Amino acid sequence: MKTAYPIHWVFIIGVLFLFGTFGLAGTALAAGQDKPEDETSLEKMLRTQINTASKYAQYFMNIPASVTMITAEDIERFGFRTIDEMMASVPGFYTRYDRDYAFLGTRGLGRPADYNNRILLMLNGNTINDGVYGSAPGGTDYQLDLRIIDRIEIIRGPGSALYGTGAVFAVINIITKRGVDVDGLLVSGEIGSYGRKNAAVIFGKKFKNGLDCLFSGQITDVLGQDLYFPEYDTPETNNGVSRGLDWDKNHGLCGTVEFGDFLVQGALVSRRKGVPTAYYEIHFNDDRAESYDTEGLLEFQYGHDYGIDKNLTVRAYYNKYYDEGRYPYDTLAIDFADSRWYGSEIRFRWDTDVNNRVIIGGEYQRQFRARYKYYDDQSVFVEGEWPYSIYSLYVQDEYQLKKNLSITAGVRRDQYSDIGGRTSPRFGVVYHPFAASAVKLLYGEAFRKPSIYEIYVDDPDSGMKPNLNLKSEEIRTLELSWEQGLKKNLFGFASVYSYRMKNLIDWVLDPIDEHTQAQNIGRIRAWGIELGLQAQLGGEARGHLSYSWQDAKNQDSGSRLTNSPVHLLKGGLILPVLKYFYASALFQYESARLTVYGTRTEPFFLTHLTLTSLRLADHFSLSLQVRNLFDTHYSHPGGPEHIQPALRQNGREVSLRLDFVF
Numbered sequence: 001m002k003t004a005y006p007i008h009w010v011f012i013i014g015v016l017f018l019f020g021t022f023g024l025a026g027t028a029l030a031a032g033q034d035k036p037e038d039e040t041s042l043e044k045m046l047r048t049q050i051n052t053a054s055k056y057a058q059y060f061m062n063i064p065a066s067v068t069m070i071t072a073e074d075i076e077r078f079g080f081r082t083i084d085e086m087m088a089s090v091p092g093f094y095t096r097y098d099r100d101y102a103f104l105g106t107r108g109l110g111r112p113a114d115y116n117n118r119i120l121l122m123l124n125g126n127t128i129n130d131g132v133y134g135s136a137p138g139g140t141d142y143q144l145d146l147r148i149i150d151r152i153e154i155i156r157g158p159g160s161a162l163y164g165t166g167a168v169f170a171v172i173n174i175i176t177k178r179g180v181d182v183d184g185l186l187v188s189g190e191i192g193s194y195g196r197k198n199a200a201v202i203f204g205k206k207f208k209n210g211l212d213c214l215f216s217g218q219i220t221d222v223l224g225q226d227l228y229f230p231e232y233d234t235p236e237t238n239n240g241v242s243r244g245l246d247w248d249k250n251h252g253l254c255g256t257v258e259f260g261d262f263l264v265q266g267a268l269v270s271r272r273k274g275v276p277t278a279y280y281e282i283h284f285n286d287d288r289a290e291s292y293d294t295e296g297l298l299e300f301q302y303g304h305d306y307g308i309d310k311n312l313t314v315r316a317y318y319n320k321y322y323d324e325g326r327y328p329y330d331t332l333a334i335d336f337a338d339s340r341w342y343g344s345e346i347r348f349r350w351d352t353d354v355n356n357r358v359i360i361g362g363e364y365q366r367q368f369r370a371r372y373k374y375y376d377d378q379s380v381f382v383e384g385e386w387p388y389s390i391y392s393l394y395v396q397d398e399y400q401l402k403k404n405l406s407i408t409a410g411v412r413r414d415q416y417s418d419i420g421g422r423t424s425p426r427f428g429v430v431y432h433p434f435a436a437s438a439v440k441l442l443y444g445e446a447f448r449k450p451s452i453y454e455i456y457v458d459d460p461d462s463g464m465k466p467n468l469n470l471k472s473e474e475i476r477t478l479e480l481s482w483e484q485g486l487k488k489n490l491f492g493f494a495s496v497y498s499y500r501m502k503n504l505i506d507w508v509l510d511p512i513d514e515h516t517q518a519q520n521i522g523r524i525r526a527w528g529i530e531l532g533l534q535a536q537l538g539g540e541a542r543g544h545l546s547y548s549w550q551d552a553k554n555q556d557s558g559s560r561l562t563n564s565p566v567h568l569l570k571g572g573l574i575l576p577v578l579k580y581f582y583a584s585a586l587f588q589y590e591s592a593r594l595t596v597y598g599t600r601t602e603p604f605f606l607t608h609l610t611l612t613s614l615r616l617a618d619h620f621s622l623s624l625q626v627r628n629l630f631d632t633h634y635s636h637p638g639g640p641e642h643i644q645p646a647l648r649q650n651g652r653e654v655s656l657r658l659d660f661v662f
Helices: 004-033 041-047 072-078 083-087 235-240 452-456
Strands: 066-071 093-097 102-106 119-123 149-156 170-176 184-192 196-206 212-222 248-259 262-274 290-305 310-328 332-353 356-375 380-385 388-402 405-416 420-431 437-448 473-486 490-510 515-536 542-554 567-577 581-590 604-613 620-627 635-637 646-648 653-661
Touching (some): 041 490, 072 581, 083 102, 196 653, 356 452
Parallel strands (some): 119 170
Antiparallel strands (some): 149 170, 184 196, 196 212, 248 262, 356 388, 437 473, 542 567, 581 604, 635 646
16 A cells, blocks of 8 residues: 555656657657648547537537537547447546446446446437436447537536436437438448357438438347356356357337428337346356347437527427346346337527527426336236426526636426426636636536335335335536637647545345335445646647546545546547558556455556558448457456456457458
């Protein structure tokens, strides 16, 4: 313990040195090679208008929030295939994969027992989180072809003042391209390690009458690998080897149709995944163990500008989510969650004068099917349906106090038919002390409504009982950030945040009846630092570097949270090579994480390389990717449902993709 602090500070000093070196190199290269008349990728990012933070378009450095954007170019050059692969490159985020589902953590919190239910995930503004667990998909359980994405807007911090439940740590909005951006037909095929095969089709077109269409479909089949788990190393359990159970089969469809003020979007994804880990004490190496997920949405939207100072947006939507798990015990047990909901939202934006913008809106949502069932061929252990409704009103005002100073204040009220109401405020000050500078002081409150699984599930055979008095989890966050653009070649940010959570929901054993019950007993206190640089390194070369230090602890005991790395260091580089190719590299360092069994995972450093081509012979393009280049052995913490403290992750993976464009 005596050496921890010196090592800690040496590490931070080393990171700051890397930041300085990276920044100076970027400035020198850009000054020597960039053409002043050319717009760099960095400049394009800074002038992109972000819609998610305030539900209307704002330029990057005027947004009252800490924001990261992943662009279509990032997705193509770095070869991202899933949501968790993208988010692993974002400052302050980290991932966990348990060989079934992928989970996201940020700002020190990503508890192994959770279901991604403190992050709100959206597709073009439509919330994807389901109505039974409140979970957001993180991996192949929501597998669209990412090449249809125009950008991903990641808004850190509380978002309940505009979006309600679940927007505790971040709001992530996946924004797809329009047909005009694709302008043709793309067909692709991919092969790779672990028997990976993928086929995809994308079509986009804007017709002369103004009709804009985009459609995509993809299908993936991964055979997986045999996995060894020392915890099961006995002759009765196949000497710890799980054979042929790591497979993954998924497909996804997505489309948008836009004409004038009207927009229709739809998506349907489905996945079936083998389970090799024998979680929940099921039989080891049993090929009946698998999970199945399907999720879909259909939305109609109308938006119209009334002059230059008013806009009305109306949308109506229908969503569904179905999850099924198959658990081989002496009999085959099955549980499923079936969630279906519809809703509508109306919002009005009004620039009351040149210095003031008001947005007011209301939303109604009906979870008309929120069903859970757990059974086998002999008994039904749990079966219930608990529909509920949500009525929401929100208002936000942005006032330009001075030319370089704006103040934003907002509040939302959510009223639930089953647990009552919750009010969520936000406040932000954005000050521009110098050219291309932004200092942001941000305060926000957010909440997570307890899921119906936590409130209502009653299973005496499994020792679980309901808690009808369960309250929403609450968070209060204070953040100070500084964003600085340096000419056209360098952009940096630094952020310090602090938050407190209360009413954290944990499963607790009641000593009276020895049943477990979800209770509001946890409190968390955390603070952290996030630093980042993005540099244009001359011509079309560019790179990024970030460092995050996060200290999240149980407020009562002072103990560090499980699955919470203290240090995250990330970098990326894109370079044009030869005449028609781009080479990219992603780097990721992560410190140890505490497991639910009190052990720690080993720190690790990963490197991913991707080679992509421009269009060859007017029709073809290639992509070659090597993930985990150095075949690093590393693990992620398991959850309390596993007997394994940590789960080994994939070694080196190679994939090759060929695209044909008509």
